[in-house]
Amino acid sequence: MSEYILRTKGMSKKYGGTYALDDINIEIKRGQVYGLIGLNGSGKTTFMRGIMGLIALNAGEVELFGKTGRKKLQRERCRIGQCIETPALHPNRTAKQNLRIQQLIAGITDNTAINKTLDMVGLSDVAGKKTKHFSYGMKQRLALAVALVTHPEFLILDEPANGLDPKGIIETRNLIRRINCEMGVTVLVSSHMLDELSQVATHYGIIDKGKIIKQFSAEELAAATTKRLDEYFMDLLEEGA
Amino acid sequence: MKSLLVTEIHKLKQSKPVIGLLLLAFVMSVYVIPFINADRERGVDPIITMREAMTLFTVIHYILVGIFTGLVIGSEFENGLIRNALCLGKGRIPIYLSRFFSVSVLSVAVFTLYSVSKVFLIGYAEGFANLDWTTIIKYWVVLLPYYLAVAAAFTFFAFVARHSGVAVTLCIAYTILIFLLPGPYDAWFIPQFYVFAYGSPHPIFNRDFSHLLNGISVSAVHIAGFIFLGCNIFIKAEVK
Numbered sequence: 001m002s003e004y005i006l007r008t009k010g011m012s013k014k015y016g017g018t019y020a021l022d023d024i025n026i027e028i029k030r031g032q033v034y035g036l037i038g039l040n041g042s043g044k045t046t047f048m049r050g051i052m053g054l055i056a057l058n059a060g061e062v063e064l065f066g067k068t069g070r071k072k073l074q075r076e077r078c079r080i081g082q083c084i085e086t087p088a089l090h091p092n093r094t095a096k097q098n099l100r101i102q103q104l105i106a107g108i109t110d111n112t113a114i115n116k117t118l119d120m121v122g123l124s125d126v127a128g129k130k131t132k133h134f135s136y137g138m139k140q141r142l143a144l145a146v147a148l149v150t151h152p153e154f155l156i157l158d159e160p161a162n163g164l165d166p167k168g169i170i171e172t173r174n175l176i177r178r179i180n181c182e183m184g185v186t187v188l189v190s191s192h193m194l195d196e197l198s199q200v201a202t203h204y205g206i207i208d209k210g211k212i213i214k215q216f217s218a219e220e221l222a223a224a225t226t227k228r229l230d231e232y233f234m235d236l237l238e239e240g241a
Numbered sequence: 242m243k244s245l246l247v248t249e250i251h252k253l254k255q256s257k258p259v260i261g262l263l264l265l266a267f268v269m270s271v272y273v274i275p276f277i278n279a280d281r282e283r284g285v286d287p288i289i290t291m292r293e294a295m296t297l298f299t300v301i302h303y304i305l306v307g308i309f310t311g312l313v314i315g316s317e318f319e320n321g322l323i324r325n326a327l328c329l330g331k332g333r334i335p336i337y338l339s340r341f342f343s344v345s346v347l348s349v350a351v352f353t354l355y356s357v358s359k360v361f362l363i364g365y366a367e368g369f370a371n372l373d374w375t376t377i378i379k380y381w382v383v384l385l386p387y388y389l390a391v392a393a394a395f396t397f398f399a400f401v402a403r404h405s406g407v408a409v410t411l412c413i414a415y416t417i418l419i420f421l422l423p424g425p426y427d428a429w430f431i432p433q434f435y436v437f438a439y440g441s442p443h444p445i446f447n448r449d450f451s452h453l454l455n456g457i458s459v460s461a462v463h464i465a466g467f468i469f470l471g472c473n474i475f476i477k478a479e480v481k
Contacts, residue, residue: 052324052327052328053327053328054324054327054328054479054480054481055479055480056477056479074330074331074332075330076330077327077328077329077330078329078330080328082328084321084324084328085321085481086321087321088320088321088322088324088325089320089321089322090320090322091316091320092257093255097255100251101248101251101252102325102329104244104247104248104251105244105245105248105325105326105329105331106244106329107243107244146325150329
């Protein structure tokens, strides 16, 4: 079993003449919560989409669970849960049906995890409600449930707290902690809420204009500065500029 | 691939628009019967009416299945559902083929329900003994490739457009185009007009069997061509 869940080497993606990702080298070890921080348009989502094979890379290599190569990567992706960009849901189906469909795609026949997962994200009381009637925050939670219902070993979350109310933000934070600590799921999470992120992340990567400008662990951050994560992030951006 | 097909069947079974389409096919078959009987009683050649009825059914069938395909597959792209399947490690070709399977099942189901209910209604009115069951089954099998070709075309448009509105427009435009185009399409469309008329084909149909073979060949080329092109475009596409 590989120690690394994800490794990227020289990952690059170009749109026209602009690099959306420029020589990205990231390593995420099993059990880590890796916080990816960057401004809007810095390349966070493109990076996640590149890992999931949703876009074709111009250069570089992705390694998942120690495996590389198109076919092997495709196979390994069934061990990943994701919530990238907007919540991906069937609007005319209920919360329960959405989870069941995701299970069926993954080839899971046992549907006992559905209620448990809905309970985990706090949506068990609206399990039979069509998702088109959900608020954006509820859709975010359900998208998280969709990602979790296939029992992933690695979870990729793109701005999971977007659209959530303060209670939802705290619950999501606690959920990420629980998933990581109790279930041993490795997490890659991007967020603009750096204060929130600093409460769950064990490692950080700062991305700006498609480049990783700094990577550090929570311990290294604590030893290096007394500043808060958002202040440190702004300093790094200014240094980079 | 198996899990994708299971999912598609599950989705079809739970879909209200699918039930609506099947009900509509039944209603259309009931609607056609009085015209045929009225024409027969007046001594008018009823084949003309049946031909018109079949053309009408084909156009409506095309448009309805096209709208369904465009809306379902297009919105799957818009809502990120194709992304969900891709992120679970499913290959792009299996994903494409599973959607083609789904549209094919729907297309053939609508046609079958329409045909079967019409044959039964005619049989009920005129006596089942008069029906030529072997011919009915034979031509149903022969027309299968034709309806699979329709499914292949609409699946292709939906995967190219990746947007429900654009996909529906393309499907309807294709329907209008093929009903206006001359050439191989004539041969492709002629056979269906004579099938199931009184449960047995019109004599013209028997005399010119080449129409049928033409129809099957054109359908087979369509299926292979659309699947090949569609898969290749989808493989290279960036999915949001």
